[in-house]
Amino acid sequence: MRTFFTEFSYLLASACFILGLRGMSHPETARRGMRLAQLGMLMAVLGTLVQREIVSYEWIIAGLLLGSTIGLAMGIWVPMTAMPQRTALSHAFGALAAALVGISEYYLHGAKLGRFIMGAIGFEVLFGSLTTTGSLVAFAKLQGLMPGVPLVYKGQNIFNLSLLAVTVGCFIWLLTNPGATPVFYLMLVLAFVFGILLVLPIGAADMPVVISLLNSYAGLASAATGFAISNKVLIIAGTLDGGSGFILSIVMCKAMNRSITNVLFGAFGSISETATATEAGDMREASAEDIGVQLAYARQVVFVPGYGMATAQAQHALRELANVLEEKGVTVKYAIHPVAGRMPGHMNVLLAEANVPYSQLYELEHINPEFPATDVVVVVGANDVVNPDARDNAKSPIAGMPILEVDRAKSVIVLKRGRGKGFSGLENPLFFKPNCKMLYGDAKDSLTHLVQATHKA
Amino acid sequence: MTSETLITTFYVFVLAAFLGYQVISRVPPLLHTPLMSATNAISGISLVGSLVTAGMHQSTVSAILGLIAVTCATINVVGGFVITDRMLKMFKRKPSSAPKEAKK
Numbered sequence: 001m002r003t004f005f006t007e008f009s010y011l012l013a014s015a016c017f018i019l020g021l022r023g024m025s026h027p028e029t030a031r032r033g034m035r036l037a038q039l040g041m042l043m044a045v046l047g048t049l050v051q052r053e054i055v056s057y058e059w060i061i062a063g064l065l066l067g068s069t070i071g072l073a074m075g076i077w078v079p080m081t082a083m084p085q086r087t088a089l090s091h092a093f094g095a096l097a098a099a100l101v102g103i104s105e106y107y108l109h110g111a112k113l114g115r116f117i118m119g120a121i122g123f124e125v126l127f128g129s130l131t132t133t134g135s136l137v138a139f140a141k142l143q144g145l146m147p148g149v150p151l152v153y154k155g156q157n158i159f160n161l162s163l164l165a166v167t168v169g170c171f172i173w174l175l176t177n178p179g180a181t182p183v184f185y186l187m188l189v190l191a192f193v194f195g196i197l198l199v200l201p202i203g204a205a206d207m208p209v210v211i212s213l214l215n216s217y218a219g220l221a222s223a224a225t226g227f228a229i230s231n232k233v234l235i236i237a238g239t240l241d242g243g244s245g246f247i248l249s250i251v252m253c254k255a256m257n258r259s260i261t262n263v264l265f266g267a268f269g270s271i272s273e274t275a276t277a278t279e280a281g282d283m284r285e286a287s288a289e290d291i292g293v294q295l296a297y298a299r300q301v302v303f304v305p306g307y308g309m310a311t312a313q314a315q316h317a318l319r320e321l322a323n324v325l326e327e328k329g330v331t332v333k334y335a336i337h338p339v340a341g342r343m344p345g346h347m348n349v350l351l352a353e354a355n356v357p358y359s360q361l362y363e364l365e366h367i368n369p370e371f372p373a374t375d376v377v378v379v380v381g382a383n384d385v386v387n388p389d390a391r392d393n394a395k396s397p398i399a400g401m402p403i404l405e406v407d408r409a410k411s412v413i414v415l416k417r418g419r420g421k422g423f424s425g426l427e428n429p430l431f432f433k434p435n436c437k438m439l440y441g442d443a444k445d446s447l448t449h450l451v452q453a454t455h456k457a
Numbered sequence: 458m459t460s461e462t463l464i465t466t467f468y469v470f471v472l473a474a475f476l477g478y479q480v481i482s483r484v485p486p487l488l489h490t491p492l493m494s495a496t497n498a499i500s501g502i503s504l505v506g507s508l509v510t511a512g513m514h515q516s517t518v519s520a521i522l523g524l525i526a527v528t529c530a531t532i533n534v535v536g537g538f539v540i541t542d543r544m545l546k547m548f549k550r551k552p553s554s555a556p557k558e559a560k561k
Contacts, residue, residue, distance in 0.1 A: 010505075017499050018476060024492050025483040027548040034545065037499055038538050048505040054512035059524045063511055067531020074532065075539025083490055083540075090497050090537060093529040100526040101506045104519040116463060215493055222503040227466060229506055235466065236473040241500035243477035248489060338486055345489030352547040358487055359550050 002050055009047025010233035016040025017237055021244075027358060044233055080353045081310050084207060084342035085142040091214045092135035098221035099128025103188065105228055111179030118178040120227035122171045125184075126191050127221035133195030135214050141204055142342055148204030157265050160197050167191055198264065205307075205384065207342045209252045209263045216245025248344050255338035255364075257390075257400040283419070286437035288446070291413055292453025295321075298375035300331040302367065304404055305347045306340045308381015308417065308443050315354035317447035318380060322356070324454050334360055335367040335377075335404050337385035364402055371408040379406060379414045381443045387428045398426065412436040415446045491544045498537025504530035 016036045023033015054060070078086045102124035106113070113121065140146040170187035174180060202210050219241025226234030253260055295301060303322070309315060322332045334356065340347045348361055362370075371377065379386055382404075389396040390403045406412050407430050414431060416438060430436055439446050484492050507530050511523025 013502070017502075018480060020499070021477075021480050021484075021492075021495065024488055024495060025480075025485070027488060027545070027550070030488060030491065030548070031542065031545045034495060034538065034541055037495065041499070041502065041504075041534055041538075044502060044505055045508070048508050051509065053509055056512055056514045059511040059520050060508055060527060063507070063524045063527025064531050067528040068535045070528070071532040071535030071537075072539060075536040075543070078540065080544070083494075083544075086536075086540065087490075087493055087497065090494070090533050094497060094500050094503065094533050097501075097507050097526040097530040097533070098503045100522045100529075101503065101510050104510045104522040104526075107522075108515055108519055212493070215496065219496065219500050222500045223470065225503050225506045227470075229509070230462060230466060231506065232466070232469050234502055234506060235469050237499050237502040239470055239473040240477040240481070241496040243474055244481045244492060244496040247478065247481050248493065251486070251489075336486070343490060344493060345486060345491070348487045349490045349544050349547070352544070352549070355547075355549070357549050357551050361487060363486055 002052060006047045006051050009043045010231070013040035013044035013047070014233050014236045016043070017240060021240060080349055081313055082143075083349060084211060084346060085139050087343055088135045088139040088142055088211055088214070091211070091218045092132050092139065094218040095128045095131035095135065095214075095221050097128075098218070098225045099125050099132060099188075101225050102128060102228060106184055110181060113178045115175055115178070117228055119175055120224050122174055122187070124221050124224035124228055125188055126167065126171060127217045127224060129188055129191040130195035130198065131214050131217040131221060133192045134199045134210075135195075135218075137196050137199040138202075138207065138210055138214060141199075142207060150203040151200045156197075156201060160194070160265075163190060163194050163197065167194055201265075202263065204342065206256075206263050208339050208344055208346075209249055209256070209260065211343045212245050212248035212252055213260065213264075214245070216242045216249060219243070219245055252339055252344060255402060257398070257402065283431045283438050284436070286413070286439060288439065288449035288453045289456075291437070291439060292450055292455075293457040294411065294413075295325060295330070295376055295378075295450065296328055296454050296457035298325075298330050300333070300370075300374045300376075301325055302333045302335050302362075302370070302374050302377045302406075302409070304335045304337075304340075304377060304379045304382050304386060304406060305351065306337075306380065306382020306385060307342060307346075308383075308415070310341055310346065310350055310381075312381065312417075312443035314380060314443040314447055315350045315356075317444045317451070319351075319354040319356055321447050321451050321454065324451055328454070332360065333362055333367065333370070335362050335364070335406075337364055337382070337404055340382055340385050364404060368405050371405050374409040375411065377406040377409040377412045379412065380447070381415060381417075383416075383428055384426065386430055387426060388430055388433075389426070389428070392429075396426070406430065407433055407435070410435065414438050415443050416440055417442060487548070488545075491541050494537050494544065495541045498534055498541060501530045501534035501537060504534055 020033040020037030023029040102121045167190040223238030336347050386406045388407045390398045390401040507526035511527045
């Protein structure tokens, strides 16, 4: 009876998870969907707690209390701009939980494990541990605890691949010989190390892909846990998570016109100017007053936010400027590039936080045809996603990447911290075009100036 | 594990993969960040595995591993759902009448 109850709660939970994610297909049904998923989670936990294997509850209660406190605190206080870091950190937690369950299973049963269970535990521990350390490195890079630039050295790829080969070798050894305890712990340590080495050479601008990929690995680790302890809800939820991460990685890679292998082993951003022709011409600066007048008399203004907006926390100031323009009868739209920011959908969340209605947020393919009819485009801390070299210069490292074609607009204003290059270190010919003007300074300050200037105009 | 249960397990895995692909490819880019934090919370379901590990009482080592695992998984479940809801609450189609502006 108890087993039936447990299994039934898992079945209901699985259905709730799937319906919950189904709700995510529209912003209006998403919250309802998530409540269903929460209900599913509650049922699965209750169903587990009545199981006969569980004899003592003190460790469980301690863990649940501690985890809920930390989780709740993080959930309430993490600012929206820190979402990429938080996501990376939670991949680490999820993966670590999966890895620890696997280690404990091996510790308890070791040599008695059948080949199939050993395989599942091996996968679980491999993916779990490399995702744990990999996500921690990603977290450190996003939080600024580590330099965001790729850390590369000679022979890096060969070294990493040989390390991976040895790790997989250990895994295969264990399949034929589950009792080889030292090999198991060697594999564990190597997987931890490999996770660090995998993410070190990846630059901050490639984080959207890496975060998605780690998401996928964390999910696969959970699914492998499901195989190891033959628990179907774990397999289903883990597969959903793994699949979601995988789909997002592909979307992100397409948005950069690169393959996953290229992101992982290409060390993008380390290449210096060799591939870019130095542009002739000057960047023209404009004063906030001039731009204010230009904005106030425009018919349509499109904002292009990028990571610079997130670092300057400028989303509220941007919204304020948009409000002033709308009062003056200007049509305001926002163009969102899929890889703008540090994780999938990063810009959408920030703008939503600043109360921008999502009906004003436009995706790449919908806004590009509108640029020729746009009077002013304001680029707020974005760089590579508006770089026309991706379209025009076949030799550029970002050649073929779909971009927001802001250079086709009548006039472009670029808000930029300084004259420096973006994260990829590429020269951006947009800045030298005759229809482009620069406004230097912190994005938030610049926008505040523009609000005042537009008011007066 | 008998080969029959093994096949059933793979059935579940393969069908979940197909279903997941169908469901998730319908999520618009607008909601990709909440999607990631939602799937994160859901994959905190590894909590059920951790609970068994922590509560089996077979050895202290595995109980401690279980405790850490339960804590990590709970952080993801609770934190993930709270944050997802916080984000989803912000997405509005129409501008609300009283916009909250950042005070300087």
